Structure formats: structure tokens, C-alpha cells
Amino acid sequence: MVKEKTGTKDDMNKVNAKMSALEQENILLRQKLEENEKLSQTSPVVLSDSLMSEMKKIRQRGRVKGQAINVISKSDFKRISLWTKYGKQLGPMHPDNAMQTLNRFADLGVILTVDKPTPEQIEKYKQTPEYKKKLKWETERRAIKDKSRKSGQFDRLSAEIAKMSNSTIDMVNKILPMAEVKK
Amino acid sequence: MAATTVTTVLETLPTIRAAALLQLDEGNIVQPLVTDIPFPGAGYIHETPFINHLTAEQDSDLASQAMEATMSYSAANNLETTPSSATVGINAAYILLNDIAAICSSSDLQALAGQLIGQCLVVRKDLDLVTLFASFGTDQGSTTSTAFAPADLYDAYGSLRKHFAPLPYYLVLHPTQIWNTNGLIVMLDNSSDALQSHGLGTVGEDFARYGFSGMIMGFNLFADANIPMTTASGSGAAFARSAIKCVRKRDFMLEVEREADQVGDKIVGSEMLGVAILRNNHANEMQFPNFS
Numbered sequence A: 001m002v003k004e005k006t007g008t009k010d011d012m013n014k015v016n017a018k019m020s021a022l023e024q025e026n027i028l029l030r031q032k033l034e035e036n037e038k039l040s041q042t043s044p045v046v047l048s049d050s051l052m053s054e055m056k057k058i059r060q061r062g063r064v065k066g067q068a069i070n071v072i073s074k075s076d077f078k079r080i081s082l083w084t085k086y087g088k089q090l091g092p093m094h095p096d097n098a099m100q101t102l103n104r105f106a107d108l109g110v111i112l113t114v115d116k117p118t119p120e121q122i123e124k125y126k127q128t129p130e131y132k133k134k135l136k137w138e139t140e141r142r143a144i145k146d147k148s149r150k151s152g153q154f155d156r157l158s159a160e161i162a163k164m165s166n167s168t169i170d171m172v173n174k175i176l177p178m179a180e181v182k183k
Numbered sequence B: 001m002a003a004t005t006v007t008t009v010l011e012t013l014p015t016i017r018a019a020a021l022l023q024l025d026e027g028n029i030v031q032p033l034v035t036d037i038p039f040p041g042a043g044y045i046h047e048t049p050f051i052n053h054l055t056a057e058q059d060s061d062l063a064s065q066a067m068e069a070t071m072s073y074s075a076a077n078n079l080e081t082t083p084s085s086a087t088v089g090i091n092a093a094y095i096l097l098n099d100i101a102a103i104c105s106s107s108d109l110q111a112l113a114g115q116l117i118g119q120c121l122v123v124r125k126d127l128d129l130v131t132l133f134a135s136f137g138t139d140q141g142s143t144t145s146t147a148f149a150p151a152d153l154y155d156a157y158g159s160l161r162k163h164f165a166p167l168p169y170y171l172v173l174h175p176t177q178i179w180n181t182n183g184l185i186v187m188l189d190n191s192s193d194a195l196q197s198h199g200l201g202t203v204g205e206d207f208a209r210y211g212f213s214g215m216i217m218g219f220n221l222f223a224d225a226n227i228p229m230t231t232a233s234g235s236g237a238a239f240a241r242s243a244i245k246c247v248r249k250r251d252f253m254l255e256v257e258r259e260a261d262q263v264g265d266k267i268v269g270s271e272m273l274g275v276a277i278l279r280n281n282h283a284n285e286m287q288f289p290n291f292s
Helices: A009-041 A044-062 A095-107 A119-125 A129-146 A153-164 A169-173 B071-078 B099-104 B109-130 B150-162 B184-188 B201-210
Strands: A071-075 A080-083 A089-093 B035-038 B045-048 B084-087 B089-098 B169-173 B219-223 B233-240 B244-259 B264-277 B283-289
Touching (some): A080 A095, A089 A095, A095 B084, A095 B264, A129 B150, B084 B244, B089 B099, B099 B109, B109 B244, B109 B264, B150 B233, B184 B201
Parallel strands (some): B169 B219
Antiparallel strands (some): A080 A089, B089 B264, B169 B233, B233 B283, B244 B264
16 A cells, blocks of 8 residues: 655655556556467467367257268167077077077077176186087097198108108108218 | 569369269178078968978888978988078168258269168178078087188088088188188198199189189188178088078168158168078088188
8 A cells, every 4th residue: 555655746746657657557567468368368279179179069069960871770670699608699680580590409409598698607608517528529520620631641641651661750851961962 | 583473273273072982891692592582462471391201111011101390300310390481571771861962962862872771781681691600500610620621611511412402502601711821712722731732723723813713612602791700700601592591572672752851851772571591401500710
């Protein structure tokens, strides 16, 4: 708070002039502050954040759908999947086909379920003797089928020659370089 | 020296949209390979009953032989005790084509909409057929296998012949089950897993020259990318035409309806059909690991 001095008229004039100058300076400073605030509001960083946010709102609320083409597919039934205990999916298929598949596999001794087994249930089933028996049968079947491949045939041939010639497989497969071949 | 003023006219050059390219889908692969049954008129479920075969008696005591399927033969050998039935269902797809989109587009959006609907329903039909593959009672493949073995194919062929499946036989596999480092092609590339010991052979030559062979080990070969592949495996099939039936109640139809309140046209495509396994023993599931 400014305490007014009591003095001559000149002194009073000087004080008033100083007060007036200070007030003018204050006004200028406020204007500058306002200008700075305006500038900061339109600076690139703030602009990108707020602008993107507002643009997103406009897009969401505006709901312009004129240029969208959606293909909607529908059927008069819901397709059903069946699952084995070890997590194999059959289908999805028409409910009547699902019913027939359920019966067909039941005749074969395979129980299917409409509910997908959880990973825990699958893991638990894989520990059962039933699954281990199935896996053993499958592994044996694959071993027989894999014999139809050529892979491993050369090794088997080498072993057979080694046996017939009373030699070793290494000896059979060993091919001497020219320099080591005895003349 | 004359003063030069530089200006650009880039803004005056419009961007022209060329005709749009549709995202591609698999085509109608399996339907032409299965038994086609037109089913117009009344009826919702199409049933095909089975009649058991007759065995000639070897002595003078001619026991009456049932014409209907009996458990003694069918259950043990054919699993064809119950009639094959296909229930007809509707597959439909529609598009609401806004006037503003149709007027503003440089392409014919009506035609585009028709194509989109057509593709959508073709894929739907093929999916309904290929998802039946895992429902066959015999599986020649396995998720435990690392690659195709020749025996997978000749076992399938033998299985079909054993059950009197009529020729020709088809083998439909996912593309990654054919062209892959562990796929069918490995049997023909003269590697250690190949079928032939010396040289490619004619089928291998076809793969080497054309990238495809129409026939392999007695099967007409088809690739179908609609076959669902999980992270573990996928099921193709080796089958005869008699394995699956496709019952057509009403073929594909396209309708355009004005939706004035939506300021656009509703374009609806629909067809009515049903698919089912006709003869379980005239097909083998070919389940193999996902090699991709």
C-alpha cells in the first residue's frame, strides 16, 4: 500500500507522474502477458495434442457413414464346433451335421464335446493312460508310414553292405582321396 | 538478364482414383468335386437312405436277407447305418449402398457390391464344405508327423478302394501343406524324402516346370486356402465325389431394394443349400501339422 507523503505541490506532481508511469507500465506488461499466453496456446506441441483430440471427437460424434460399405453376412442357423478331449476342433458346421458327427465318432469310441476344453483340461487329459495309449498307437503308426520315405535308406544300405562284407559302416562310407589311393 | 518468376501448378492437378482392386478370396474349390443334388420344391431336410448289400447264400438254406442296413455289416465295415441327411439353410450377405457413395465414386459401386457379396458367399459355401473334412472317421495324417510320407497317400487310396469308392479321387489340401519345406512337394523334389530314387519323375517334373501337378499317386490335386489352419495343424481330405453331398434348394440370387429412409439401396445376395457327409468311408481326413 502506498502511503501518500505530505509535502509541496511539486512533490505531489512528481509522485502522481511516477504513479501514472507505473500504471502505464503495468498495462503494457499485462498486454504482453496476454499475448504470451495466446502464443503458448497456439504453439505446435499443444496444438498437436489438443487438435488431434478434438479431431477424434469430431469423427466420433459426426458419424459420417456415407462412404462406408459394409458387407453383412448372415445365416438362419449358428454353426457349431465339436472338440476332442485333446483339443482338436471339428467344424464349425451346421447343427445337424454336428449331431451326425457326434454320433459317428461315438460309434468309433471317440467322445466329442461342444464345449472347448481348457488348456488345463487338455493337459490333464494328456496325463491319462487313455491318451498315452492313443499317442503310442499314433507314434507306432507314424513309424510304419515313415518307412515309406527314402530318408535313411542310404544308411540302411551302408549297414547291410558292412554286415555282408564283415566291415564297418565307416569303412564302407569312406571314400579315399585320389592321393591316398594305392596303385 | 531477364527476371524469372517461378510458380507451381501442382495444386491444379487432380488425383485420379483408378478402378478399385478387391481383396481376393479363395474360390469355389470343393463344390464341383462333391455330389451335386438339386433339391427344389417342398422339403427342408434331404435324406439319403442306405440299402445293405446282399450276399449270395452258399447252400440251399436261403435265409431271408434284410434290405435295410444292419449293425453286423455296416457298423463294422461301413458306418453307414443311418441315412445321410443334409438340412437346408440360408446363407445371405447384404450391403447398404448409400446414394452419396454411389454418386461420388468413380467406380461402379453397384457392381462392386455384387462382387463383394458374391465372394463372401462363395467363401461361406466352401468353408461349410472344407470344415466337414475333420468329421470323416478315418484320418491318414497326424499332428505328430513332421512331413508327408508317401504312405499317407497310398494308404488313403487303399482305404477308398477298399470301400468301393468310385473314381476319380480328389486330394484337397491347404496351399501351405503342398508348397512348403515339409509339404507334399518334398516327396517329389528328389531329396531324401522324395518318392523316387533317381531323378524327379514325371510328377516331380511337373512341379519343377509348372509349380503344380494335376495328379499325384492317383489323386487329382487341389489347393484350397479356406481350409482352417490352426497353429498346430489343418485338415485336408482325400475323397471321392460320393463322400459329400451338396443339396441346392435355391441358387444364388441378387436383389436390390430401395431403402428410401436410408437414402440408399440395400443389395442382398442369398442362396439356400445344405451340405453333409454322404458316405463316411469314401473319404479320409488328411490332417497335417501347420508347416508355415
